[in-house]
Amino acid sequence: MEIKIAQPSGFCFGVKRSIDMVEKAVKDGKKNIQIFGPIVHNPQQIKALEEKGVKMVNNIDEIQPGTLFIRAHGISPQVHEELKKKNVEIIDATCPFVNVEQNHAKKLHDEGYQVIIIGEKNHPEALGAQGYAPGSLIIGSVEEAKSLKEVPKIGAVVQTTLEPEEVAKIVAELYHKAKEVRVYNTICQSTKMRQPAAKQLAQEVDLMIVVGGKNSGNTRRLAEVSSRIKTTYHIETAAELKKEWFKGVKKVGISAGASTPDFIINEVVEAIKKIDKEMSKEKSKKKK
Amino acid sequence: MEIKIAQPSGFCFGVKRSIDMVEKAVKDGKKNIQIFGPIVHNPQQIKALEEKGVKMVNNIDEIQPGTLFIRAHGISPQVHEELKKKNVEIIDATCPFVNVEQNHAKKLHDEGYQVIIIGEKNHPEALGAQGYAPGSLIIGSVEEAKSLKEVPKIGAVVQTTLEPEEVAKIVAELYHKAKEVRVYNTICQSTKMRQPAAKQLAQEVDLMIVVGGKNSGNTRRLAEVSSRIKTTYHIETAAELKKEWFKGVKKVGISAGASTPDFIINEVVEAIKKIDKEMSKEKSKKKK
Numbered sequence: 001m002e003i004k005i006a007q008p009s010g011f012c013f014g015v016k017r018s019i020d021m022v023e024k025a026v027k028d029g030k031k032n033i034q035i036f037g038p039i040v041h042n043p044q045q046i047k048a049l050e051e052k053g054v055k056m057v058n059n060i061d062e063i064q065p066g067t068l069f070i071r072a073h074g075i076s077p078q079v080h081e082e083l084k085k086k087n088v089e090i091i092d093a094t095c096p097f098v099n100v101e102q103n104h105a106k107k108l109h110d111e112g113y114q115v116i117i118i119g120e121k122n123h124p125e126a127l128g129a130q131g132y133a134p135g136s137l138i139i140g141s142v143e144e145a146k147s148l149k150e151v152p153k154i155g156a157v158v159q160t161t162l163e164p165e166e167v168a169k170i171v172a173e174l175y176h177k178a179k180e181v182r183v184y185n186t187i188c189q190s191t192k193m194r195q196p197a198a199k200q201l202a203q204e205v206d207l208m209i210v211v212g213g214k215n216s217g218n219t220r221r222l223a224e225v226s227s228r229i230k231t232t233y234h235i236e237t238a239a240e241l242k243k244e245w246f247k248g249v250k251k252v253g254i255s256a257g258a259s260t261p262d263f264i265i266n267e268v269v270e271a272i273k274k275i276d277k278e279m280s281k282e283k284s285k286k287k288k
Numbered sequence: 289m290e291i292k293i294a295q296p297s298g299f300c301f302g303v304k305r306s307i308d309m310v311e312k313a314v315k316d317g318k319k320n321i322q323i324f325g326p327i328v329h330n331p332q333q334i335k336a337l338e339e340k341g342v343k344m345v346n347n348i349d350e351i352q353p354g355t356l357f358i359r360a361h362g363i364s365p366q367v368h369e370e371l372k373k374k375n376v377e378i379i380d381a382t383c384p385f386v387n388v389e390q391n392h393a394k395k396l397h398d399e400g401y402q403v404i405i406i407g408e409k410n411h412p413e414a415l416g417a418q419g420y421a422p423g424s425l426i427i428g429s430v431e432e433a434k435s436l437k438e439v440p441k442i443g444a445v446v447q448t449t450l451e452p453e454e455v456a457k458i459v460a461e462l463y464h465k466a467k468e469v470r471v472y473n474t475i476c477q478s479t480k481m482r483q484p485a486a487k488q489l490a491q492e493v494d495l496m497i498v499v500g501g502k503n504s505g506n507t508r509r510l511a512e513v514s515s516r517i518k519t520t521y522h523i524e525t526a527a528e529l530k531k532e533w534f535k536g537v538k539k540v541g542i543s544a545g546a547s548t549p550d551f552i553i554n555e556v557v558e559a560i561k562k563i564d565k566e567m568s569k570e571k572s573k574k575k576k
Contacts, residue, residue: 164464172460175471176452182470183463 001276002251003269004205006197010265012190012258014072014095014160015040019049019261021093022069026052032066036083037124039071039093040259041216044237048261063088073124074098076131097160098125101186102132104157109133113155113182116148118170119162120217126159145173153180160188161218161258163195163225190258191218198222198255202229205253207245210234211268212257219257226255237264238271246275289564290539291557292493294485298553300478300546302360302383302448303328307337307549309381310357314340320354324371325412327359327381328547329504332525336549351376361412362386364419385448386413389474390420392445397421401443401470404436406450406458408505414447433461441468448476449506449546451483451513478546479506486510486543490517493541495533498522499556500545507545514543525552526559534563 011019018039025033034055038046046056057063060079063086070080074094083090094102109115115136119126126138139145154174158167164187174181202208208226212219214236223234230253233245246252252272256265299307306327313321322343326334334344345351348367351374358368362382371378382390397403403424407414414426427433442462446455452475462469490496496514500507502524511522518541521533534540540560544553 168460168463171463171469172456175456175459175473179473180471181459181473183468185463185467185469 001246001249001272001279003272004201004251004253005265005269006194006201006253006255008190008194008197009254009256010258010260010262011040012095012161012188012194014097014188015258017095018069018072018093019045021091022049022054023052025067025069025091026054030067030089032064033069034063034066034088035069035071036063036075037071037073039069040261041213041219041257042259042261042264043213044264045259045261048263060086067091069093071124072098074102074128075124076128078131079128095160095188097186097188098128101125101157101160101184102129104155104184104186105129105133105136108155108157108182108184109136111155113153114151114178116154116156116174117159118156118167119159123159123217125161129157129159139170139174142169142173145170145177148174148177150177152178154178154182156181156183158184158186160186161191162187163221164192194218194255194258195222195225198226198253199229201253201255202226202232205230205251206249207251208232208253208255209241209268209272210255210257211265212236212260216257216259219260222255222257226253235268238267241268241271241275243275243279246272246279289534289537289560289567291560292489292539292541293553293557294482294489294541294543296478296482296485297542297544298546298548298550299328300383300449300476300482302385302476303546305383306357306360306381307333309379310337310342311340313355313357313379314342318355318377320352321357322351322354322376323357323359324351324363325359325361327357328549329501329507329545330524330547330549330552331501332552333547333549336551348374355379357381359412360386362390362416363412364416366419367416383448383476385474385476386416389413389445389448389472390417392443392472392474393417393421393424396443396445396470396472397424399443401441402439402466404442404444404462405447406444406455407447408450411447411505413449417445417447427458427462430457430461433458433465436462436465439466442466442470444469444471446472446474448474449479450475451509452480482506482543482546483510483513486514486541487517489541489543490514490520493518493539494537495539496520496541496543497529497556497560498543498545499553500524500548504545504547507548510543510545523556526555529556529559529563531563531567534560534567
């Protein structure tokens with residue numbers, strides 16, 4: 001069985017950078033390292049960091065003296081102000097591409113646009129960007145865009161991990177809602193390339209395995225896109241793989257979301273190789 | 289037979305204004321009145337003006353001393369400069385909504401955007417607006433938008449008479465082509481309301497008659513939109529009406545393009561009334 005991995009797969013630049021920053025802090029001996037919110041939508045990676053003594057804190061009240069990381073998703077300036085009041089060293093690991101999104105949201109607000117964050121309603125990145133443009137709205141679907149009131153001018157930014165095709169449909173609806181529509185296409189390059197790469201690979205193989213947290217929006221979308229083309233299983237870890245999926249499969253494709261660490265992808269590859277060997281043995285037994 | 293006329297139908301604000309301006313010039317006794325290009329895509333209206341001594345000139349070389357009107361569609365600043373060299377009084381009847389489109393095109397160009405005129409390739413309005421943004425491109429279809437090269441920022445304006453739904457699809461494609469897409473929705477209110485009004489009426493009647501020049505883009509689009517819903521005939525004048533179209537028809541709807549004069553619409557209404565009477569007579573004869 002041939003195994004092909006879509007490129008890019010796994011950690012995006014921003015997530016990789018934030019984890020590197022946390023791991024450096026561990027190495028540097030920083031005390032009581034905390035991350036404000038799960039650093040990445042991947043339970044295995046979180047567990048790996050927790051084993052190094054890093055804590056995820058979900059509420060401001062839980063924060064203890066020490067070091068506090070702002071994760072790649074970023075936070076609103078209002079929450080940032082709250083964090084500053086705590087007796088803690090803040091290290092900002094916001095993805096630079098998210099910073100661009102936040103800055104555009106602020107600029108559009110300052111220039112009098114009704115700001116729209118094209119993003120998922122409860123996604124931390126969208127909520128963070130929303131804080132930079134008071135009165136802005138998060139719009140995640142064509143239906144939501146259709147229900148908007150007409151305004152003189154709309155300024156929009158895009159959650160970095162959305163699927164470009166879906167965003168384009170929302171942009172088309174926004175066009176009907178204002179005399180001027182200004183959209184900053186802040187989807188990051190990594191996301192933009194990840195989905196076409198998965199689509200392409202899905203066309204070339206017999207089966208697709210998409211690896212990543214079930215709570216990771218971008219991994220779920222990757223699985224959706226892939227499943228439109230070829231049979232696709234979305235798994236979090238190698239333990240979920242089932243031998244029966246691989247019957248008659250000659251080529252298997254692997255794609256992984258922006259929040260999936262390399263070690264998980266490697267474990268999946270190794271597990272598929274093992275399944276392949278077992279199946280080959282069974283076959284040769286039958287022949288005998 | 290009931291006859292319903294979609295509202296709005298017929299001359300848009302800009303065309304009506306330009307013809308009023310020409311007729312006022314005739315009344316004021318201006319000498320040798322010429323219009324640069326057909327004032328409206330309607331042969332009957334042109335004939336009516338020609339009968340008053342007004343001439344349509346299609347080339348700069350044809351211009352004679354006297355008065356020269358710039359029609360509602362507007363012209364490029366380059367052509368305007370050429371006209372100024374002629375020994376002629378220029379009266380600018382460019383539609384104010386087209387002026388808005390031209391000004392936005394210029395502003396976007398000055399601010400460093402790759403300007404896109406969303407419009408028909410050879411339409412005088414689109415060509416005029418293009419002149420305000422050197423290097424700008426006229427894009428009239430999703431396919432053309434797809435073939436664009438990626439650029440850092442796109443600024444777009446829209447030919448005032450396009451169908452909003454088609455433009456939205458082009459805007460969705462432009463979204464993929466730049467990090468920033470800024471669209472001024474310069475479709476005029478009259479066009480915006482005309483098509484939904486025709487669609488609505490098409491749903492309420494048994495037959496639609498769309499009245500207007502066969503060379504008028506907005507009339508053709510009106511007929512297209514209507515024909516998706518109900519049997520539709522696109523006619524230029526009452527003379528084209530055929531009795532057989534009205535067999536079994538209880539309600540007939542009329543819509544007319546932005547370049548269709550009221551007198552043509554009235555002639556069509558009267559002709560349908562006549563057909564209706566004839567058909568009633570034939571029916572009562574048969575009964576006897």
